[in-house]
Amino acid sequence: LQISQKTALITGAGRRIGHAVAKALHDKGFDIALHYLSSAKEIRHECDRMNEVRPDSAKIFQADLVDKDALKALSQHVLAWRPNLGVLINNAACFKPDDDVIGDSLFHTNVRAPYLLSHLMQTALSEQKGCIINLADVHGEIPLKGYDLYCMSKAALLMQTKSLARTFAPDIRVNSILTGPILWPEGESTLSEREKKEVLASTLLNQLGGTDAIIKAVLYLIDNDFVTGSKCVVDGGVSC
Numbered sequence: 001l002q003i004s005q006k007t008a009l010i011t012g013a014g015r016r017i018g019h020a021v022a023k024a025l026h027d028k029g030f031d032i033a034l035h036y037l038s039s040a041k042e043i044r045h046e047c048d049r050m051n052e053v054r055p056d057s058a059k060i061f062q063a064d065l066v067d068k069d070a071l072k073a074l075s076q077h078v079l080a081w082r083p084n085l086g087v088l089i090n091n092a093a094c095f096k097p098d099d100d101v102i103g104d105s106l107f108h109t110n111v112r113a114p115y116l117l118s119h120l121m122q123t124a125l126s127e128q129k130g131c132i133i134n135l136a137d138v139h140g141e142i143p144l145k146g147y148d149l150y151c152m153s154k155a156a157l158l159m160q161t162k163s164l165a166r167t168f169a170p171d172i173r174v175n176s177i178l179t180g181p182i183l184w185p186e187g188e189s190t191l192s193e194r195e196k197k198e199v200l201a202s203t204l205l206n207q208l209g210g211t212d213a214i215i216k217a218v219l220y221l222i223d224n225d226f227v228t229g230s231k232c233v234v235d236g237g238v239s240c
């Protein structure tokens, strides 16, 4: 990989896509700042595993991304551990159906947190000629019924990517991944079998992407130093 300082902060690294990306970057020799909110058990286990492979190559950091002060503390603690941060991956997100009550926290998690964290890490990332990768969603461009707030937040993240690419140029590259169906949603967004069939049919490839599809995009965006302000489309053809 092109980047000289192989240290990455990944938000929401305890489970699912964030966890898979963290593991893949660690395998490539990165030191990993593993952020989480509630997946304490999973992330401790992964952190221990990484440190067994290479001592002091991983550290866990808890923060509620809705909380501005917690974001500030997160950036301070990560930079105290590794001042030479090269990669920030804004992966954590809130994916929930529309509900007035969650509106604020959803926007704070999906839009404000990546924005503030990008700014809080700006000096460190600039020094390393580093990069920021935002996990966006095809539903930032194509509405998903019942998830208006989520779709709007991901649309804002796409614009944030382009805006910050300009603001931080030429020192930091900022890109997003326009993600299609990668893993089935969990919790209150769990799909019925009929809904799963509809999702698969919305892709041209009639399948879920799986986390490898995102890992490949992350590695490409880290490695290619002529790509900024772009969206890497990994959606199985949903937006085609």
Ligand SMILES: NC(=O)c1ccc[n+]([C@@H]2O[C@H](COP(=O)([O-])OP(=O)(O)OC[C@H]3O[C@@H](n4cnc5c(N)ncnc54)[C@H](OP(=O)(O)O)[C@@H]3O)[C@@H](O)[C@H]2O)c1
Residues within 6 Å of the ligand: 011, 012, 013, 014, 015, 016, 017, 018, 035, 036, 037, 038, 039, 040, 063, 064, 065, 066, 090, 091, 092, 093, 094, 095, 109, 135, 136, 137, 138, 179, 180, 181, 182, 183, 184, 185
């Ligand atoms: N899965 C897909 O197929 C798909 C499709 C399109 C786009 N995406 C995007 O890809 C990214 C990863 O997807 P995913 O399905 O793996 O995500 P996810 O499981 O829905 O959430 C990832 C993590 O975000 C963290 N998180 C949520 N709210 C938080 C908060 N207030 N403060 C701190 N952390 C918080 C959680 O950490 P804890 O577990 O530690 O609480 C969670 O594990 C997301 O940005 C998502 O929008 C995914």
